[in-house]
Amino acid sequence: MSLIRQVWFLVLGVVLASVLGSMAVSAIGMRALLQTQLQLKNSDNAAALALALSQQGGDAQLMSLLVSAQFDTGHYQSLRWLAADGSVAFERTAPGRSSKAPAWFVALTPIDTQPGVAKVSNGWNAVGSVEVRSQSAYAHDELWRASLRMMGLMAGVGLLAGLAAFWVLGRIRRPLDNAVTQAEALVAGQYTQVDEPREPELRRLSRAMNTMVERVRQMFEAQSSQLEVLRVQAHCDALxxxxxxxxxxxxxxxxxxxxxxxxxxxxxxxxxxxxxxxxxxxxxxxxxxxxxxxxxxxxxxxxxxxxxxxxxxxxxxxxxxxxxxxxxxxxxxxxxxxxxxxxxxxxxxxxxxxxxxxxxxxxxxxxxxxxxxxxxxxxxxxxxxxxxxxxxSAEAQIQGERAWRAQISEALRERRGRLAEYPVLDKQGQVLHLECPLQLRLVADGPFESAARWLPLAVRSRLTAEIDLQAVALALEAIVLDGRARCVNVAPSSLLDGGFVARLREQVFQSPQAARKLGLELAEGAAIQHFELLQEMGRQLRPLGVKLGLEHAGAGLAQVDRLYQAGLDYVKLDAAVVAGVSGDAARAAFVRGMVIMLRSLALKVYAEGVVDGMDVQALWDCELDGVTGPWATAQT
CATH class of the missing domain: 3.30.70.270 (Reverse transcriptase/Diguanylate cyclase domain)
Incomplete structure (x- = not known):
């Protein structure tokens, strides 16, 4: 049970106990008051009736008429005139009136009063006494109405107390929620700062969290600087x-x-x-x-x-x-x-x-x-x-480009595309997902051409958005058929198309189950040149379960100022970074440093273009999550 819920239960318990206690005290006090008033009424009425009887000169008939008249004018349960010897000279009774209050309430708050008694005389001679007992149901009715009024009043007070508690707990909860959000963001590799609340205890908590986040950010920056030193040592000529x-x-x-x-x-x-x-x-x-x-x-x-x-x-x-x-x-x-x-x-x-x-x-x-x-x-x-x-010759190239541009457009219209499949393997040899670059059949009866042949011309013709949407559609269809996770490439130029992300989100939204096994990869340059567009793409698609990654990653990652805010799930190290890592300690140190830095951002790290099995073993030693390339393809 959460702390806030426990506090809520405590507040509700205190308010409820206060309300019930106040109602119980009020009901007991009101009952005592009504019982006293009823007792006084009995006594007063008995005294008044005895005085009236004493003035009748001992005439029994007149006295009987007077007792009967008094009984008819009041809410009495019984009136008795007792002779001097204690015998009942005259009596009027009425059945007990049922109270409008619930039976449980009447049983819980009994009102028991003694009858009012007064002596009757004829001159100096005592001729008997009268007993007066009033109906107690009217007292129960009034006690019930008073209790209901008190219940309404206390319920209103309790509601106001609950609203006040809700407001106070809300003020307390906001800094706690901010601290949780800040901690979760830190786990996700995001270094956010929160405003300090007014409450001293919560201000200390927020200040401590902000200080911790700032120190972690500084550690990350120091780690990035150290990584840049390793990169220079591994990749650059000393002179x-x-x-x-x-x-x-x-x-x-x-x-x-x-x-x-x-x-x-x-x-x-x-x-x-x-x-x-x-x-x-x-x-x-x-x-x-x-x-x-x-x-x-x-x-x-x-x-x-x-x-x-x-x-x-x-x-x-x-x-x-x-x-x-x-x-x-x-x-x-x-x-x-x-x-x-x-x-x-x-x-x-x-x-x-x-x-x-x-x-x-x-x-x-x-x-x-x-x-x-x-x-x-x-x-x-x-x-x-x-x-x-x-x-x-340049002229032949231009003529070829024009023909290819027309072929690409026709292949898109006729949906003459398919996805190639290359595995990404983990250390145990299990397939993490399939890389699925799009291939197009540019000629109706011709072979499927890889993207290396036609993508540069598609970029010039601004066709990449349509190409990427078709690739995503094919990947979703394939996932629905066999349930295997797939990843497709998205050209950075597609992000520049204003409606691309919205259309892509709508396409993914139509296949919610398959979307959880879909990955989208963009080149490292997308994070450098179009960071905001990449970030918005992540905000739109990651809630639907789509994973987002960077491919061909290398030294350019150091140019991404807010990599922790890019909304990525994994990074794929470029073949130029991992090639020859088994025989070069400096390159291995650089790769290991990259892995440590990216893991601190809660990102998985893969290697692409791996050819040599010795390099693969060295990459496993560097704690990579997966590899792809000719070596991985040969294992499946």
Whole structure:
């Protein structure tokens, strides 16, 4: 039983006891008063009647008439005239009148009075006495009416007392409810502050809770800062701060396997020529400054362009991946011009070769580096700051995009879509849920195409909202059929459609049972760029049982200022974060730190794109909740 309910029972008990006690005291006092009044009435009436009889000169007939007349004028139960010898000379009686009060009340409050007695005389001679007994039913009637009035009055007082108690307990309960809400929010990873009430005891409680929440928030921020240090140690080159070769390759592989992004992209390789000779001529410190200057020139692009990747591959080589078509050549030439303007200031003989290539994103990373290395080799064949670009014809790409756009729209209209299924496994090998990316049959009799082929063009054509709604509809239908939990991807661009969340909520609302096994995933960028829209989506859908998660999560989580308020259920670490974790203690420490931070926000943590079984075991050691990727698919 809750504390407030116990207090309520106590208040009600006290009020009820007070009311009943007051009524009992009032009834007893009223009964005594009425009994005394009735006794006095009997005595007074007996005295008055005896006086009247004494004036009749001992005439028995007149005295009998007078007694009879007195009986007829009053509410008497009996009137008796007793002779001097004690015998009854004359008597009038009436049956006892039934009271209007309930029988239990009459039995509970008996009114018992003695008859009034007075002597009758004839001159100086005593001729007998009279006894007068009044009806007690009238006293019970009045006592019952008085008790009812008192009951009404006490009920009103009790009601007012109850309302006052309700108001007081409400004031007491609000700070307690706020403290409970604050504690529940803290469990959910939200750091909320509450106003301090006026009551000293409750003010101390609220102040203590606010202090605790603030300290936990500070601990979380300190943990985030420590995590950023671990990330730099695990992923970044010590000299330039850019991604190491291992991490850059992992980021590139992850980017190439994602559905979002353009169909084609570009890769630029930069090489500082004759690194060994420069070290001998300029000195190691000067060459380090030279390399840092190159890194700053390359790093400008990832800082300004979303999805851009940059890294230092080895001592003299840098790489820049551009997630956009038809820009690789201009970017490489702009880099060459910037480097040619700044690097010669470090000393004579500084030269840089740049090789650039543009390919389809569906090509593996080995093809990208093979083509870029070939372009770089050709650039090294000429002196100075040289750029060699290998890029396909742009006109053919534009024509293909137009045709694909029409095919996507037609496939949506005809509902030519299906969901692929990839398992997310826990440590025991149980399927937590199925990842279900949408595939479209762009040609009526053709194969189903993965989203990597058509989603970039759908984003340009603003078709992602319709695509995501169709994917959710297919997932709900599949859940109804087999009861297995499923998760579908939602494009961040869909959040920009003003009616998307409302339509999605209505669609989910139609299948309340299936909605409890539905998950929606958005890329990490959605939490960075559209935080309020993501938060509103969570407010609309999570009460219906829908789970919300972030995929491709990595270093970008540090840019989400209010991650604890995003309304998420889980976070899926990017393949670039978890790849090679079994052989790299620094990467394992970073992953473990990510898990600790996210668990403090009451979020589950999964890993995506896992290929190596050794990495899986290392991830279990880091206390992850589940993994997905080629390794997980092979286990089922």
């Amino acid at each position: 330039t701060g850019m991604s190491t070769r291992t991490h850059f390759l992992a980021e590139l592989d992850s980017a190439l396997t994602r559905d979002e992004g353009p169909v084609r992209a570009g890769l630029v390789l930069l090489r500082l020529r004759d690194l060994a000779g420069l070290n001998q001529r300029l000195g190691r410190a000067a060459v380090d400054q030279l390399l840092v200057a190159m890194a700053h020139a390359v790093q400008v692009y990832p800082e300004r362009v979303k999805g851009c990747l940059a890294g230092r591959l080895n001592g003299a080589d840098f790489a820049l991946w551009l997630p956009a078509p038809d820009v690789v050549g201009d970017t490489a030439k702009a880099l060459a011009d910037a480097l040619q303007a700044s690097l010669p200031a470090f000393g004579a003989g500084v030269q840089v070769a740049l090789g650039a290539v543009e390919l389809a994103r569906e090509r593996p990373s080995s093809d990208w580096f093979g083509a870029a290395d070939a372009a770089l080799a050709r650039a090294e064949g000429r002196p100075g700051f040289v750029v060699e670009v290998l890029a396909p």
